[in-house]
Amino acid sequence: MKGFIIFLISLPVLTVGCAAQAPTQVEDIFIEGTSGGDAETLNWILAADASSFGYVRHTLDSLATYDNQWNVVLRHLAKPVEVSEDGLTYTITIRDDLKWSDGTKVTAEDYVYTVKNLMLSDWLNYPYQIDWQEMVNGETVFVELEVVNETTFIIKRKTVNPEFLDGPIYSLTPYPKHIAIKYEGDVKAFTEAEEFNNLTYTGNLGPYKFKEWIRNDKYVVECNPDFYLGQDTGAPYFEQYITKLLGTPTAVLAALEAGDIHYTGIEPEQVAKFKLMEGIKVHTVPTRGYDLILYNQRNNGWEGLKNKEVRQALSMSISKQAVIDSIRLGFADPAFSFIPKPSPWYTDEGVPKYGYGSLYDKDEAKQMLYEAGYGIEKPDGTLAIQGKDGEPITLTLVTSTGSNIAEDVAFLVKQELADIGIEVGIKLVPWPTLLRQYVMNKVPGTDQEPRYNNGPEAVGEESWDMIIMAFNTHPIAPSGSRVFFTTDGGLNYWSYSNPNVDELFQRVRSKEALDKEVRKEIYGEISQIIADDQPAIFLTFPRGNHGFQANVEGIDVGMRLGWNYHEWYFAEP
């Protein structure tokens, strides 16, 4: 009798929360494998690495996210952010059903406190404050935040920044004010705070709750029955989600093959094998990034690179198709500018495709170099490429260690340019060294702080001619790339400058560009000019390959695969 009563009482409990209505058993454990580094901290405001943010995201959603078509999907937001007419005031309203683990409600106070007293404080030294700063009358000030009521707060700016919404705002996650306030002012205490390092405060803000973290081994989160999005659907459908760290890429793929893990990324070389495997399915999706090779137009690069025809000639000698076929094994689209094909602003009319198809022509390249003064005609009529001083041309190509693809590209470039008589020296340096000694620059003779773009007269510590890089792009709002391609762009490492491009980027942010046709036209023009100028060789838009065990369902395949991962489940056997 007692047993029966207990059973009756527990019945309602069993029907709420995780996996109750999903087509699976309750004991499901999903294991994602990776060979990357472990996260550093769950105290995310102190973190610098992607893994840390990744771990935290299991238990803490942000204000909003994007789906595969880059539509905004609300998470902690109750309704879309209201932006004022003049673009200076943002009104943010959060859901009223968000609770911390101790039962207290999540309020606008928490958000405002997180930004004002933590991120923008001077005792915590948050390195990424620039997101919340603006230049007003030559001075750097912080944006202002104000609580309106329990679920609403406003952010006031003095200058317009259309990207403010997509970046800092949508990715905002709060710290609980009533806990953080205990550590205020004491960096050490905050760093070592139990609650923040064990994510004990996250309440129902995410699909999972923190369970355990064994360093360099695995990160385990368990289903959160109170998940604010799961009340109707019973999501998430896994009892546990484990991120398992394995030492080498070989080990990860071996684990996938053996069925010991359910999901991981697959390198191009292995994809064929996995696509053919019975129990595995591989999803190939476009990615946000593109690779390119920067031409150094600063004073510490080869002077020939300041000449547009020379850059075009060099680009003409390097085959994008070879990169796609031999290095990416077909998993990429050729890139001619920074706007990817899936973007509504994409156009390839009038965009010269150097290094591809008919514009991959080494003889033509040699001709162009000769005409620019970098070659002589030999007695037998052929051209020999050399510098203006009669010496052979040697270029320095730099890339960071740790990326096989980048190394492959470096060697390919070396081989291609060798065919037209230019020697390429390859330098492989660790990424921080690349940033500090090659990318960061300052005007020689001054005691400026080195930055990514201190103007056209600035040069980096080490000289270089080409750097292989990978940039990200936002398919819907590509104007973010202005940081790379405008004269004063904050990330214009290589000092490319074209006033027409500067003007076009200005226009695309102005009122007239609200008309989609106008915007498409402007972006088309930008693409054409940049492709013609060849400030860099745009190489490819690579595709990513994600391998899953065949019984994983609910995956929305696209550029942002995983945006709704709380809806994944195991099919019935």
Add this chain to the structure above:
Amino acid sequence: MIRQISSKVGGLKNLIFIGALLVLAIVLLLDIYLVDQILEPLEYFYLFFAIIAIFYGIYPLYANRRLTKYYWERIKRHRLSVFGLAFIVFLIAVALIGPLLTQDPTKVNFQEKSLPPVGFTIQQSVYDLKAEEFVTRETPGTWQHPLGTDDKGRDMLAMLVSGARVSLQVGLLATLIAILIGTIMGVVSAYFGGWVDMALMRFTDVMMTFPFFLLLVFIIFIFGPSLVFIILAIGLTGWTGTARLVRSDALSLRTREFIMASKSLGASDTRIVFRHLIPNVISSVIVIATLSIPGVILAEAALSFIGLGDPTVTSWGVVLNAGQRSLDTAWWVAVEPGIMLFLTVLAFNFLGDGIRDAFDPRSQL
């Protein structure tokens, strides 16, 4: 005139020795301060050690032919060590003339990437994005690349040959540095005794308590993975064992009569150390050297494996590291250097064992 100087330094041979070192030092100074670059840093190492090896190693063998013959007979009895020696000689030959006969190991050719060795066939697929399917072709090995190619199309045979050179260089140079430091520390410490001994041995102890490999990774990580640093780092961290063994050897020599006699005849300390002690510990040193070389070679391979190898140099470790990513699609890239490493290390171990047994008066051969 020459005779006067040579008698001062103890013989013509010493004159030549000192002269050679002086020339090298002058060239080095010129290189640093005046002219641009006469020789690479590694080449300085070579010449320096070549001089020392000739003077302290090869010449004594030649001068004491009968002794050399005796030892050689003893070594020959160990069949395995003869195999080892034969392989090493083969390897040295390969390292010296191999590069002249093979292709350029740094020449990439993406058209010919990941070719299997002769006799094997493999399937390679390229994905066609539009058709969403794979285009697969069967690629057989060709005699053009008898051992296959790596994922950038570089010829495996050429890389293995080049790797032989690098691995031998690293092995020899790093070992020589370690031996040199260890021997001098050990002999000086044993000979002078007293607080010199205390100080040097305490320092050795501090160095010994550092876990060897950790320290190595530490140093390379801080100063950058270039071949010169790797050799220096291994050499500067690996001398402690030698120092200890040489010291105990020299300690037993110190009390022997010929040293006492030398001293009472008024020989200077330097003279005794360099002319008497060192040549007599050489036999132990040679054994230690031969047995350290495999450890050094493996250390370099291990460093490359965790990514701290010199990426601009083709060593077996670097090739192995690159190969372990594609073990199931291009197994030969990892297996071949693995086999070479294994055989080389094996050969040195055999040889070292044989030499040790040969020099050990107590072992009956």
Add this chain to the structure above:
Amino acid sequence: MKRGGLQGYIIKRLIYAALITFGVVTITFILLRVGPSSPADKYLANMSARTQDPAQVIAAVEARYGLDKPIYEQYVDYVVNLARGDWGWSFSTSLPVIKLIQRHWVYSFQLILLSMLFSASLGILIGVYSAIKQYTRTDYLATLFSFIGISIPNFWLGIMLILVFSVQLGWFKTYYDTGLPLFSLANLKALILPVITLGTGMMAGYTRYARSATLDNLRKDFVRTARAKGLPERVVIGKHVFRNAILPIITIIMFDLSGVVFGGAYLTEIIFGIPGLGRISFNAIFAGDYPVVVTITLIGALVVLFTNLATDIVYTWLDPRIRYD
């Protein structure tokens, strides 16, 4: 030998061990601080940080970690904290260093213990056996086998073992499962491949030493005497020869300890995904996490010093011929 002599000796050794540890800490600290990398690097290297002003990022990070203080101050702070028992905070894993080590030393320990048992017992057995049957085919085979063991690069061996036994044959899981209770059969099974990988390298050394130590003793007079007395061969070997040979072997094993932990064990841990101290220490180096690096080096040094001291004491106790003044 007097009791006081031994005690005095131990005290002297302890003081001297303390000095050495101090030296180790200092050298490690200097190397780390003087090196070109800094915690600011990973903040710079973060992808989203590319939009940040690098000068600002570097300044912020250095202020947060107290790196803008002069190095002398940093060193003193660190040593003083050590003395007070605060072994620092590992900022690459966000744990107190002590906790970090506490949670992970077990994995290394079990791997090393099992590997040593495996390689020592197998090695000694083979060594002694091949010494007894010197110059027979068995001897050559055993010698060959041990040489092969020591010559195979152990990281390569590990990968091959996984490929064959985990992927192709499916006998073992491809990675080590930390969820298994420590003293279970399943855990033991999961450790088989790593132990073989780590053990084969160490085994050869033990085989050689066991062999030569046994050979040495076999030639000695007391063996002849024992045989002349008519004792069965088993007893001769087991009681007399073995007892004498064991000492040097134990010494070798002890000396190997620290080298193994931070050398071979690290590579094995990486390949099999075992989160032991080896992996922790190397990740710490790459992250520039100096509290962890210094502490682990310290531990390594202490282990070495301790085992040296212990071995010496055991030696003294067992071998009355040695004197310590």
